[in-house]
Amino acid sequence: MRKVAILGIGQTKVDEQWDKSLREIGGEAAFLAMQDAGVDKVDALYVGNMLSSMVSGQNQLGTFFSDWIGLWKQEAVKIEAACGSGGAAFRSGLMAVASGEVESALVVGVEKMTDKAGRDVTSALATAADSDYEVEQGVSFVGINALIMRRYMHEFGWKHEDFAPFSINAHANAMHNPYARLHEKVSVDKFERSAMIATPINLLDASPVGDGAAAAIIVPADKVLRQPKIVVAASAAATDTISVHSRKDPLFLNASYLSSRQAYTMAGVTQDDIDVFELHDAFSIMAALSLEATGFAERGQGVRLGLENQIGIQGKIPVCTRGGLKARGHPVGATGMYQIVEVAQQLRHECGTTQVDGATIGMAQNIGGSGATILTHILRREN
Amino acid sequence: MRKVAILGIGQTKVDEQWDKSLREIGGEAAFLAMQDAGVDKVDALYVGNMLSSMVSGQNQLGTFFSDWIGLWKQEAVKIEAACGSGGAAFRSGLMAVASGEVESALVVGVEKMTDKAGRDVTSALATAADSDYEVEQGVSFVGINALIMRRYMHEFGWKHEDFAPFSINAHANAMHNPYARLHEKVSVDKFERSAMIATPINLLDASPVGDGAAAAIIVPADKVLRQPKIVVAASAAATDTISVHSRKDPLFLNASYLSSRQAYTMAGVTQDDIDVFELHDAFSIMAALSLEATGFAERGQGVRLGLENQIGIQGKIPVCTRGGLKARGHPVGATGMYQIVEVAQQLRHECGTTQVDGATIGMAQNIGGSGATILTHILRREN
Numbered sequence: 001m002r003k004v005a006i007l008g009i010g011q012t013k014v015d016e017q018w019d020k021s022l023r024e025i026g027g028e029a030a031f032l033a034m035q036d037a038g039v040d041k042v043d044a045l046y047v048g049n050m051l052s053s054m055v056s057g058q059n060q061l062g063t064f065f066s067d068w069i070g071l072w073k074q075e076a077v078k079i080e081a082a083c084g085s086g087g088a089a090f091r092s093g094l095m096a097v098a099s100g101e102v103e104s105a106l107v108v109g110v111e112k113m114t115d116k117a118g119r120d121v122t123s124a125l126a127t128a129a130d131s132d133y134e135v136e137q138g139v140s141f142v143g144i145n146a147l148i149m150r151r152y153m154h155e156f157g158w159k160h161e162d163f164a165p166f167s168i169n170a171h172a173n174a175m176h177n178p179y180a181r182l183h184e185k186v187s188v189d190k191f192e193r194s195a196m197i198a199t200p201i202n203l204l205d206a207s208p209v210g211d212g213a214a215a216a217i218i219v220p221a222d223k224v225l226r227q228p229k230i231v232v233a234a235s236a237a238a239t240d241t242i243s244v245h246s247r248k249d250p251l252f253l254n255a256s257y258l259s260s261r262q263a264y265t266m267a268g269v270t271q272d273d274i275d276v277f278e279l280h281d282a283f284s285i286m287a288a289l290s291l292e293a294t295g296f297a298e299r300g301q302g303v304r305l306g307l308e309n310q311i312g313i314q315g316k317i318p319v320c321t322r323g324g325l326k327a328r329g330h331p332v333g334a335t336g337m338y339q340i341v342e343v344a345q346q347l348r349h350e351c352g353t354t355q356v357d358g359a360t361i362g363m364a365q366n367i368g369g370s371g372a373t374i375l376t377h378i379l380r381r382e383n
Numbered sequence: 384m385r386k387v388a389i390l391g392i393g394q395t396k397v398d399e400q401w402d403k404s405l406r407e408i409g410g411e412a413a414f415l416a417m418q419d420a421g422v423d424k425v426d427a428l429y430v431g432n433m434l435s436s437m438v439s440g441q442n443q444l445g446t447f448f449s450d451w452i453g454l455w456k457q458e459a460v461k462i463e464a465a466c467g468s469g470g471a472a473f474r475s476g477l478m479a480v481a482s483g484e485v486e487s488a489l490v491v492g493v494e495k496m497t498d499k500a501g502r503d504v505t506s507a508l509a510t511a512a513d514s515d516y517e518v519e520q521g522v523s524f525v526g527i528n529a530l531i532m533r534r535y536m537h538e539f540g541w542k543h544e545d546f547a548p549f550s551i552n553a554h555a556n557a558m559h560n561p562y563a564r565l566h567e568k569v570s571v572d573k574f575e576r577s578a579m580i581a582t583p584i585n586l587l588d589a590s591p592v593g594d595g596a597a598a599a600i601i602v603p604a605d606k607v608l609r610q611p612k613i614v615v616a617a618s619a620a621a622t623d624t625i626s627v628h629s630r631k632d633p634l635f636l637n638a639s640y641l642s643s644r645q646a647y648t649m650a651g652v653t654q655d656d657i658d659v660f661e662l663h664d665a666f667s668i669m670a671a672l673s674l675e676a677t678g679f680a681e682r683g684q685g686v687r688l689g690l691e692n693q694i695g696i697q698g699k700i701p702v703c704t705r706g707g708l709k710a711r712g713h714p715v716g717a718t719g720m721y722q723i724v725e726v727a728q729q730l731r732h733e734c735g736t737t738q739v740d741g742a743t744i745g746m747a748q749n750i751g752g753s754g755a756t757i758l759t760h761i762l763r764r765e766n
Contacts, residue, residue, distance in 0.1 A: 059510035060465040063622045075620040082443040099482030127442035237458040239446045
């Protein structure tokens with residue numbers, strides 16, 4: 001398959017956007033990406049979204065947006081993989097362009113969550129878990145992650161405050177990202193005193209939902225004149241059991257392991273070559289498990305990277321450089337595309353205070369469910 | 384891209400399956416397709432579904448089914464394009480295999496609709512239309528089609544009974560399909576006397592919903608030893624505005640026109656070469672409009688093909704040879720895959736009483752919304 005590159009990117013602020021509809025939010029990111037790419041049409045549209053049918057009464061988002069954006073006649077489709085929808089849509093767009101089936105693709109990750117009460121959104125988010133064997137037993141999505149975190153603390157001997165660096169780092173980086181939902185410094189003390197949600201997960205362990213959209217235009221790499229060129233070096237997807245209780249080891253993200261190893265091979269790199277890693281920190285425990293499965297830390301030692309100050313902009317492996325899910329916010333089906341856009345910003349060297357010096361290779365990993373569907377993408381800056 | 388073929392097919396009966404869950408219905412079709420193909424694993428899974436989050440509280444259907452089927456670790460994703468979800472998932476699977484990204488794909492179209500009251504399903508189906516500009520005005524999905532049918536009758540001077548042949552043909556063919564939901568003969572008199580739903584659409588103009596799943600295994604054509612070989616000769620997708628009122632001409636399915644012409648070119652055929660056409664007769668008016676847009680009839684003359692007995696098994700263009708949406712049933716997100724499976728059955732010459740003699744080239748056209756997203760596939764029998 002031919003090499004592809006990202007020609008343009010766009011994003012909206014993650015926020016409670018009561019005055020904007022699903023249509024307007026997704027359209028805004030799409031138009032910004034097209035403007036950034038300098039194009040006014042594309043061959044096909046891939047939309048990543050999880051909740052629109054339940055929150056906005058709207059399905060068929062591919063055509064819904066191709067119509068709104070003015071891409072009449074063009075192919076358009078929606079891809080859903082729970083919170084991994086954005087990354088999965090990106091992979092669909094990539095495959096369409098890389099295979100030669102289309103010459104350009106617009107990928108939009110979009111989520112509108114504030115049209116419903118919080119309780120309804122919690123129910124809607126639970127559709128990512130197993131309806132028969134998890135949700136019907138009364139467990140919420142945060143509840144599942146709380147069980148994993150508690151077991152991890154028990155198994156490896158960590159205290160709750162050991163997770164604080166993930167939250168502190170994400171919030172510190174988000175201070176410099178105008179698109180981030182939260183602009184608020186976090187300290188260990190503040191982290192420990194924040195409201196409990198599902199023991200041991202408290203408010204500052206958890207990412208806030210929100211409305212938002214992020215988009216990218218994908219074209220064959222040899223069509224890109226713009227410098228630097230942001231090339232897609234690898235795309236890989238893997239899955240695990242949908243229920244956490246079905247796994248031999250609930251503390252290892254096997255689909256993260258599989259998809260990252262496949263991506264490293266495809267890109268011809270190892271984890272040591274990755275300059276920036278936008279990981280899926282829906283909860284702080286997920287940040288730790290992601291660092292372990294992708295090879296940056298030994299089993300049970302992911303939190304150590306935070307405690308040793310290795311996840312900051314100057315660290316061994318900078319993560320959540322634009323705020324991550326924790327502070328940029330987690331508009332679920334859009335998140336995977338925010339990660340792609342943010343890695344592209346880093347590789348373009350457009351991140352100001354939170355720029356990773358000389359960033360050349362960046363990785364984005366998007367997770368659907370509790371480690372059930374995992375998409376790993378590696379982007380590379382080429383001059 | 385390399386040539387691909389269908390190695391195996393499977394389907395469940397379309398019915399009210401109160402005793403089977405979403406998981407069991409989709410799994411059954413998947414296992415049957417794998418058994419038919421003689422394989423016990425595939426590289427990737429593509430699931431077409433529209434309603435599972437609203438009806439069964441279950442999202443992330445890709446991984447939900449890869450887990451259930453035992454395809455642990457493999458890539459899996461869900462594609463949604465309203466009632467066009469099945470065809471869109473088939474196209475995703477095709478692209479993955481044709482591009483060389485994977486060596487085999489399982490595509491499953493699945494829908495579970497009877498876990499909710501009819502009223503709730505009507506609301507869920509309305510998410511295919513434009514939430515802001517159609518549904519909020521009080522129009523249901525059948526209501527939109529009724530407006531189109533009424534205008535068509537006014538514009539071209541047809542009476543309601545002129546549409547009877549579509550229903551009669553579909554029901555007659557379904558009598559010989561054990562997987563069809565309805566096994567009931569229809570006459571012109573019965574058609575005219577059936578209960579009104581939304582004037583002028585009555586019960587026998589409309590397809591019944593239901594639970595069901597249909598699946599296919601796709602592999603590179605040169606890997607298929609089985610005879611005859613069912614090759615995918617063309618795959619094309621096009622869209623229109625999501626709202627019917629936004630179209631210059633609400634009586635012409637432009638996305639059907641565009642995708643069928645692209646498919647004819649790709650396959651190197653004209654409409655005269657098509658031996659079997661599984662069209663999307665969600666309502667009888669859609670059968671007429673589909674025949675016109677794909678080139679089998681002049682504008683406003685689609686019904687004439689029925690009246691002149693040209694749509695039956697012995698006719699010029701046999702449609703709905705296994706019962707169509709009208710009588711086989713319309714489990715919305717699964718329908719596109721039923722069409723693919725049925726065309727494959729015709730090309731394998733496995734249809735008994737409703738076999739089209741010497742069928743070599745078959746077309747399936749799947750529609751999402753009221754003509755908004757349209758997928759056209761052409762299959763060819765090769766010995």
